[in-house]
Amino acid sequence: MPEIIKLAGVSKVFVSEKGHEVLAVDNVNITVNESEFVCLLGPSGSGKSTILRMLAGLTPATTGKVEVLGQEVRAPRSEGSMVLQDYSLLPWRSVVENVAFGLELRRVPKEERLRIAHEMVEMVGLAEFAHASPYELSGGMQQRAAIARALATSPRILYMDEPFGALDAFTRRQMQQELLSLWLKDKKTVVFVTHSVEEAVYLATRIIVMSARPGRVIADFPVDIPYPRRSSDVAFGKMVDDLMHMLMELAYER
Ligand SMILES: Nc1ncnc2c1ncn2[C@@H]1O[C@H](COP(=O)(O)OP(=O)(O)OP(=O)(O)O)[C@@H](O)[C@H]1O
Ligand SMILES: [Mg+2]
Known part of the structure; x- marks a missing residue:
């Protein structure tokens, strides 16, 4: 599958009204191939939304290169749609x-x-x-x-920023199933942001874990569990557990 998204050495610094600098995204390197369903998983403030906005051309990277479909992103672009x-x-x-x-x-x-x-x-x-x-x-x-x-x-690309975060557990699962069946039909590339470990393991072909601010990639791995996935499967439970551990350890390191 050809490469569709590339972030190379991307950092983002926001400057507040008072002139304070906030490093939101720190030297992120991510490549996404066409048809992947990538979940960006990380705690609040890890720069997940900022990464989606940079990909969609809604805010520029401070340093590094953001490329979509082989072109450097410099302005709002039309190959991706955003769901908030x-x-x-x-x-x-x-x-x-x-x-x-x-x-x-x-x-x-x-x-x-x-x-x-x-x-x-x-x-x-x-x-x-x-x-x-x-x-x-x-x-x-x-x-x-x-x-x-x-x-x-x-x-060509669907950017989804915690699209199901406001829904009750049952509706959320239903929407996840519907999204998956849409994705399985035409395999559009999806970049899906979530706080939920369980949601990421349910949906993604690949999970990228971000650290709390400054947002860095701390893990990036495929999810080799066949669809439809069930949270009662052993492999599912183990992956959720391992990810939880990773996120907890990160929290203690701070
Ligand atoms: N427009 C902005 N101006 C100043 N700081 C910003 C701006 N947007 C984001 N930030 C800061 O950048 C950091 C990352 O924000 P971002 O919204 O990307 O995080 P997130 O991972 O999406 O968090 P959440 O899970 O809470 O949505 C935060 O510390 C935030 O305060
Ligand atoms: Mg966000």
């Missing part, structure tokens, strides 16, 4: 109009974008709610709409 924890649907638009939004920005003609949007809405199981407003949907349904919106522009 808070769904960020436009409240005055219906579900299908929200899903069509990215296509509208790309000046896809109305008929075509509505056709695609309806297809996506159906794919995430919201056909009945296509014309509902976001406030009429549950959290899980809003997140489905946000995923449909992200997929509508046929991105």
Whole structure:
């Protein structure tokens, strides 16, 4: 599989209003191949969101090189779509109009974008709610709409920043299963940020563990457990356990 994302020696320093410098990401080297499902796992403040934002071209790296599809990222880019924890649907638009939004920005003609949007809405199981407003949907349904919106522009890469963090345990598992079955169909590259060890082991083909600030890569390994995974499997439990240990040790080192 060809390389699709490359971070080489990437650091990010934020400067506060008072002029203090915060090293958020410290010399990170990550390469992602097309079709991988990578989970970035790490405690709060380990620079996970900052890495996604650098990949999407929303904030520049302070040093090092960020490359997507072989090109250095210097400005917002269109090959990736972002899904955030808070769904960020436009409240005055219906579900299908929200899903069509990215296509509208790309000046896809109305008929075509509505056709695609309806297809996506159906794919995430919201056909009945296509014309509902976001406030009429549950959290899980809003997140489905946000995923449909992200997929509508046929991105090569899906960036997901704790997309299921606000959902209850049952809905969260359901959404994880749905995301996996979408991914298994077309194997788009996914970079998925989570705090949850269990979620990372459930979803990822590869887990990258980040340390607390400054964010550094402290482990990077494949998850060789066949899908569908079950948390009751021995290999699953062992990996969750090992990762927990690693994160706890890191916390004590501080
Ligand atoms: N725009 C900003 N200005 C100043 N500091 C920032 C900015 N964005 C992030 N930071 C700092 O950079 C560090 C990393 O932040 P980031 O949001 O990437 O962490 P995270 O791993 O996504 O954390 P969480 O799991 O809580 O979402 C934090 O210490 C944060 O305070
Ligand atoms: Mg974050």
